[in-house]
Amino acid sequence: MSSAETGRRVIIFALGGTIAMSASPTGGVAPTLTAEQLVAAIPGLADNSVAVEVVDFRHMPGASLKISDITALADAIDQRLADADGAVVTQGTDTIEETAYLLDLLHTAPQPVVVTGAMRNSTLAGADGPANLLAAIQTAAHPKFRGQGCLVVLGDEIHAARRVRKTHTTSPATIQSPNGGPLGYIVEGHPRLLNQLPHRAAVPTAPGDDIRVAIITMALGDDGTTLQAVGDHVDGIVIAGLGAGHVPAQTVPLLETLADKVPVILASRTGAGSTLQATYGFPGSERDLISCGLIPAGYLDPIKARILLLTLIAANCDRAAITAAFGAEGGYRDTETWPWPTNLDKDT
Ligand code: ASP
Numbered sequence: 001m002s003s004a005e006t007g008r009r010v011i012i013f014a015l016g017g018t019i020a021m022s023a024s025p026t027g028g029v030a031p032t033l034t035a036e037q038l039v040a041a042i043p044g045l046a047d048n049s050v051a052v053e054v055v056d057f058r059h060m061p062g063a064s065l066k067i068s069d070i071t072a073l074a075d076a077i078d079q080r081l082a083d084a085d086g087a088v089v090t091q092g093t094d095t096i097e098e099t100a101y102l103l104d105l106l107h108t109a110p111q112p113v114v115v116t117g118a119m120r121n122s123t124l125a126g127a128d129g130p131a132n133l134l135a136a137i138q139t140a141a142h143p144k145f146r147g148q149g150c151l152v153v154l155g156d157e158i159h160a161a162r163r164v165r166k167t168h169t170t171s172p173a174t175i176q177s178p179n180g181g182p183l184g185y186i187v188e189g190h191p192r193l194l195n196q197l198p199h200r201a202a203v204p205t206a207p208g209d210d211i212r213v214a215i216i217t218m219a220l221g222d223d224g225t226t227l228q229a230v231g232d233h234v235d236g237i238v239i240a241g242l243g244a245g246h247v248p249a250q251t252v253p254l255l256e257t258l259a260d261k262v263p264v265i266l267a268s269r270t271g272a273g274s275t276l277q278a279t280y281g282f283p284g285s286e287r288d289l290i291s292c293g294l295i296p297a298g299y300l301d302p303i304k305a306r307i308l309l310l311t312l313i314a315a316n317c318d319r320a321a322i323t324a325a326f327g328a329e330g331g332y333r334d335t336e337t338w339p340w341p342t343n344l345d346k347d348t
Helices: 035-040 067-083 093-106 129-141 225-231 249-261 286-291 302-314 319-329
Strands: 009-016 021-023 029-031 051-060 086-090 113-116 150-154 157-160 184-187 190-193 213-217 236-241 264-268
Touching: 009 035, 009 067, 009 129, 035 051, 035 129, 051 067, 067 086, 067 093, 086 129, 093 113, 093 150, 093 302, 113 129, 129 150, 129 184, 129 190, 213 225, 213 302, 225 236, 225 249, 236 286, 236 302, 249 264, 249 286, 264 286, 264 302, 302 319
Parallel strands: 009 051, 009 086, 086 113, 113 150, 213 236, 236 264
Antiparallel strands: 021 029, 150 157, 157 184, 184 190
């Protein structure tokens, strides 16, 4: 570690995931390792100058975490950060892109929250958990990362929670930011910050488990039957549209009716790039859908768009506020349109 990290304190919250998995008596691997065991598996950590405290917060696979687990975690982090320099969260990578973004939206303190995990469990050759956890601790302890909100660190890359995605089922390089790339890297044990986000954004209210936002992926020949089936049972909808935000023409009347009742966000199923607003003019195009009341997600992919919409519904936002929030977070409007204060990077 560098002198920048000397004498600093980091709190580790362990939630489970592959990083904590070892052989289960019933076959396969399951989360069994404690936070203390995760830390003990990092070679040389005991000799360096960052003081580490651990909290066993949950013991679950990423797939079973709930929104309420993450909002409870955000509260716990907030309480413990008063006397720490940063927090690290270890969890399953299956939902890391969602939990990290929700933590980012709920986090207002300057100390970084760094989420990490592993793709190879502790029984495998080349298990990546110890290296990822060490890199996360180094990043959380480093003063350069104050004011950067929630970050995801895996494979010696540092990613913004707003942009990061799990892109591969098994590769240790699964974690990527297709829009903009990593914010930084760990080099020879030192975290380096190369890029910064244009703004930070926090929401005033934590969502509960009872808000339902469906993600509906549009596909060749979709006639809207699935959309119709879920449309009356949800508080909001994210359309994972074709290309830059398109749907089959036959689904447009239904989408217009739904957008009258609940917020309907228009994202892209492609995995990278922004939705468009003003290019295509055919029935079912982004121009058509926006005129029918759909709200573009910009650079937010459908999974991030769902998380943001959950928080906006929890905050009782009206249509204008939801549109403004997606414009700011989606990167296609001035960040000043975000409905709440954005000067979160200032040390208090
Ligand atoms: N494959 C997942 C992981 O990386 C399993 C999980 O999310 O718990 O941790």
